[in-house]
Amino acid sequence: MAAKSNGPIGEHSGRVLAGPTNPMVTPLLTDLYQFTMAYAYWKAGKHNERAVFDLYFRKNPFGGEYTIFAGLEECIRLIANFKLSEDEIDFVRESLSPSCEDGFYDYLRGVDCSGVEVYAITEGSVVFPKVPLLRVEGPVAVVQLLETPFLNLINYASLVATNAARHRFVAGESKMLLEFGLRRAQGPDGGIGASKYCYMGGFHATSNVAAGKLFGIPLRGTHSHAFVSSFMSPDEIIDKSLRSSDSQSTCEDFVSLAQTWLSKIQWSNSLNGTFGETNQSELAAFTSYALAFPDNFLALVDTYDVMRSGIPNYCAVALALNDLGYKAAGIRLDSGDLAYLSCEARKIFHTIEKEFGVPGFGKTNITASNDLNEETLDALNKQGHEVDSFGIGTYVVTCYAQAALGCVFKLVEINNQPRIKLSEDVTKVSIPCKKRSYRLYGKEGYPLVDIMTGENEPPPKVSCELASA
Amino acid sequence: MAAKSNGPIGEHSGRVLAGPTNPMVTPLLTDLYQFTMAYAYWKAGKHNERAVFDLYFRKNPFGGEYTIFAGLEECIRLIANFKLSEDEIDFVRESLSPSCEDGFYDYLRGVDCSGVEVYAITEGSVVFPKVPLLRVEGPVAVVQLLETPFLNLINYASLVATNAARHRFVAGESKMLLEFGLRRAQGPDGGIGASKYCYMGGFHATSNVAAGKLFGIPLRGTHSHAFVSSFMSPDEIIDKSLRSSDSQSTCEDFVSLAQTWLSKIQWSNSLNGTFGETNQSELAAFTSYALAFPDNFLALVDTYDVMRSGIPNYCAVALALNDLGYKAAGIRLDSGDLAYLSCEARKIFHTIEKEFGVPGFGKTNITASNDLNEETLDALNKQGHEVDSFGIGTYVVTCYAQAALGCVFKLVEINNQPRIKLSEDVTKVSIPCKKRSYRLYGKEGYPLVDIMTGENEPPPKVSCELASA
Structure with missing residues (x-):
């Protein structure tokens, strides 16, 4: 009592x-x-x-x-x-x-x-x-x-x-929940309040920088579709060098290293020629992002085509980072059949772990976003999925199911x-x-x-x- | 073009x-x-x-x-x-x-x-x-x-x-729309933004004082149920005097004047003994409010019983004000069957105009509130109603029908x-x-x-x- x-x-x-x-x-x-x-x-x-x-x-x-x-x-x-x-x-x-x-x-x-x-x-x-x-x-x-x-x-x-x-x-206890709702919130402190009270309600982090500063809530965020489509091709990357994680060596042409890995994946027996040509604008964006954040490379993989371009481009860059001692942070899916795509991506990550001997690659973090809510989370659970983190925006911050x-x-x-x-x-x-x-x-x-x-x-x-x- | x-x-x-x-x-x-x-x-x-x-x-x-x-x-x-x-x-x-x-x-x-x-x-x-x-x-x-x-x-x-x-x-062009949503809005500037943008969308006024100050939006508001129930009886009113509108005379006992009017209404032939005992706490609250705002007396009439208490108490105080040259501002209905109650109230206002020769009393302003939205406004229109102003809160400010x-x-x-x-x-x-x-x-x-x-x-x-x- x-x-x-x-x-x-x-x-x-x-x-x-x-x-x-x-x-x-x-x-x-x-x-x-x-x-x-x-x-x-x-x-x-x-x-x-x-x-x-x-x-x-x-x-x-x-x-x-x-x-x-x-x-x-x-x-x-x-x-x-x-x-x-x-x-x-x-x-x-x-x-x-x-x-x-x-x-x-x-x-x-x-x-x-x-x-x-x-x-x-x-x-x-x-x-x-x-x-x-x-x-x-x-x-x-x-x-x-x-x-x-x-x-x-x-x-x-x-x-x-x-x-x-x-x-x-x-979502279940083992999943990470990220609040991404600022842009759709009901005004500026609809967004800031949402970040604070979602954290109180059990979310792990927010994308909202102001809320991070005000309340000490952990922040998450990587890049958008616009970032991907702002690149034309890997040729435009000028500074291609990347120091290894232990600072002991420098790879002078990280772009080529990623491209070499992309070829290996494309010709891999166990992947069975799953992948053909990938989008070069996307590869350039991923490589650039990895050069900027080698210790926190998380890629949005659905700007062009998740399975034919986003996943192989991600894997190529992640494997190149692995050569230099960095562990890539994962992928984000923002459209399409999230259950199916997450399961297919997981299979490829496991295959690559085995084929190329990269411990832990099978466990690559998969984040999903795109208008998620209680119902879609429940539907994903019923279908079976391989998502580790959910980014939830509109439905959680505006309380779409009941707004007051x-x-x-x-x-x-x-x-x-x-x-x-x-x-x-x-x-x-x-x-x-x-x-x-x-x-x-x-x-x-x-x-x-x-x-x-x-x-x-x-x-x-x-x-x-x-x-x- | x-x-x-x-x-x-x-x-x-x-x-x-x-x-x-x-x-x-x-x-x-x-x-x-x-x-x-x-x-x-x-x-x-x-x-x-x-x-x-x-x-x-x-x-x-x-x-x-x-x-x-x-x-x-x-x-x-x-x-x-x-x-x-x-x-x-x-x-x-x-x-x-x-x-x-x-x-x-x-x-x-x-x-x-x-x-x-x-x-x-x-x-x-x-x-x-x-x-x-x-x-x-x-x-x-x-x-x-x-x-x-x-x-x-x-x-x-x-x-x-x-x-x-x-x-x-x-609502239609002839109706006045008041935004009352601050308390249910999604955070402080969910409320302030709502007031600003409802005004932009065609509302006439808001209850939100901060929005009035920031944007110059007209303000509206009178009293709540709590105000009514905070009074016990007219006996507790100490200062009962009220100066006439033209400042030429003073009524020393406005409380008795209102009570006299209440008896007249109760015994009126044309009202046919519609009214019996009214609630004394409510009469005290209305009288007090009129003493404070003789030139803007608007009463919330549904704290106890609209037809048996709220309306006759309002009319008594409004008629007493009329004796002193003041024109009462109207009533607000916040519960019950708004179409029916507004029509019944209108009939009584017309009867009083005729019976006691008070020009314009039939046109007393009727405001309605209580979880109004597009559907309820439409239903009121279909039923036929006598409401002049609508106070709308939750549904307009939180955009309940679609929150983003x-x-x-x-x-x-x-x-x-x-x-x-x-x-x-x-x-x-x-x-x-x-x-x-x-x-x-x-x-x-x-x-x-x-x-x-x-x-x-x-x-x-x-x-x-x-x-x-």
Whole structure:
């Protein structure tokens, strides 16, 4: 049994917290009605009444059975630094009615979150509907101002972390997952947030350099189709020399070495004349990339034709690198039948390992990308594939299968009086009163159920039935 | 016939453009592979080769027949200020291989977009698949760095502008559309971007204060359910006085005035005893809100029961305001059968106009919200409704029906040599060469078709058949 509530913010007051990651997260990142209400509360002398709000969602996303809670840190960063600037107060003044009294703006000038307490479930936890993720207590006018930014910061964060965890689950533990979604994300920090929360949800790395810098997330990336097609032929490579991995020798013409290996592969008995002419633009691009990154040569092999050109060109360059003591990093497939192509590529890698005596070549890393999602991962698993890493973009970062989580922020108590939001739709009725939530664990150490009690009810006791608790 | 291409950036060089709206949009907001490729280009001595890339999409979103192009201004802001800081260069150095040569970082230090030309369709235009939205020319290594941020800044912007325009079309020209999506948006600038591009797509206003400040978009907002349920009864209202609209007199007890009106409505013959007891917490909230905003009283009427409590409470307060020369702003419905409730409310407003002789009361503004989207707007239209304004959130800002637009950025020429990206999927094959695009108009002034020509082909001529152009 574990009580899942952190202390109030005040308890951390010894630490100075930086502001929100995105400088656009300011006290104005809220709905106008939070300010109109603040004025009405202030005008009615109610603004300092102590209110309790629960932040929760009503339904797990993606038709699933769980949600990963994320976004808490950014909420804390917001309230730890919550203060309206003069410029912001002027804008609120312009936005409200000219009849609003000046005293209100003096009040706004003094507003901060020192009177706000937040009780929250630990970020990254598995959570379920209706159990409050956050309980926010404080002066009603101030806590209302936090409603919109808290929902904004938690809704997408939790949605994308959950989406990432679901992809993680389908891909299987042994596979590496890479988030490649920045270009398709919903705006710049749709991309940056996606990188952060996909990592939290179980991804290994991102392509997003800004997210790598901000959060220390491992970065991955090699080259694109444009890089391949920007080359004409190996003749244009001017500096052809490459030092060996141990720096003991230099190959003066790495281009020829790769071309020699290409011929060997083309004439290999065990490959049975699988390969004919390969694309020279592609060979030039791979060779150039290997000259730039001999210790991290990973090639995108589908610009022209995976089996007839991309794979043999990759193998030729990888074998040339092997001669100089470098281990090539692998291939990426970005189109076509990924299951089939990965299996065919694997066979060739194994054949080459045997034929040319290159230990480990059979285990060459195969990365797949191209509009992957839960369904396509599942289909690949069913077909059987040889992919080691998946690069996932659009579907994970935009949460294509369900683009929003419906967290809400409901008043459950004011001045110690319980409050309820009624609705003709029974799922929308809020649960009144300040509550505590507990996760109960069985003897085997697995969680069994989450329960909520009233704030002043005794907590459930170990080894006692709930009814007697 | 109109050639839709703007001049190169250089032509605007007299103006200094501010940086991107979101300070997180930096040269690092890109995929790592743009930097690994930049290094490989540099290492091969190819980094300054003149490349031409087209940015376009392959399919209109939402199963529709058009797209609104948006996001251009933010792209221009990025390149007008494109410069890597020392700190950013250090991070790139950490992220690449230690074997990368120092000269590359010296090169990065000097990188800007002065050699980059962008030809673009005007932001806000209706656009179609395959026609380049942007043609970007410049040194291949620099233009590659722009691929990811350009796609990020255009994909979501164009998607949400298109979504907004589609909602605008379904709602009909006479209706007001309000964007209420900040809390459900994909991150902070998912919200801010949504507000900007919904406005571009035809919305009238947003609830998002930060977007109002940044872009001058009109703001809307009144109060929430929490505001209503935070009140207990009218007894708690301390300052009950309200000055008349013309400042000539003061009503000392506005609360009693509203209560008197409530009785009149309850005992009205023409309303036939429609109303019994109304909720006192709600009456208190409405009265308080009216005291705070007598010139902009808009009430959310569904916290308890729309017809039995919300509407009569609204009418009582609105009629009391009317006595003092104020015109109430209307109601908002946020749950239930919006078509039915809006029609019933309208009947009552008309009855009150007649019964109590309040001109214009029948035309009271009715706003509807609650998970609205294209389908629900269409269903409301079919049922018949009396809604004047729609508040739309989740579905418009997250583009729930299709959460991503698939703009791509393809190399079409390098060193004056045409380049093509082949693919087994024929829709993914790129169209090589530098091109111009034209929109042809018929005599009646309506656009007929967009066509593309090679850069050096003669433009189509007015009144000449295309074949002869």
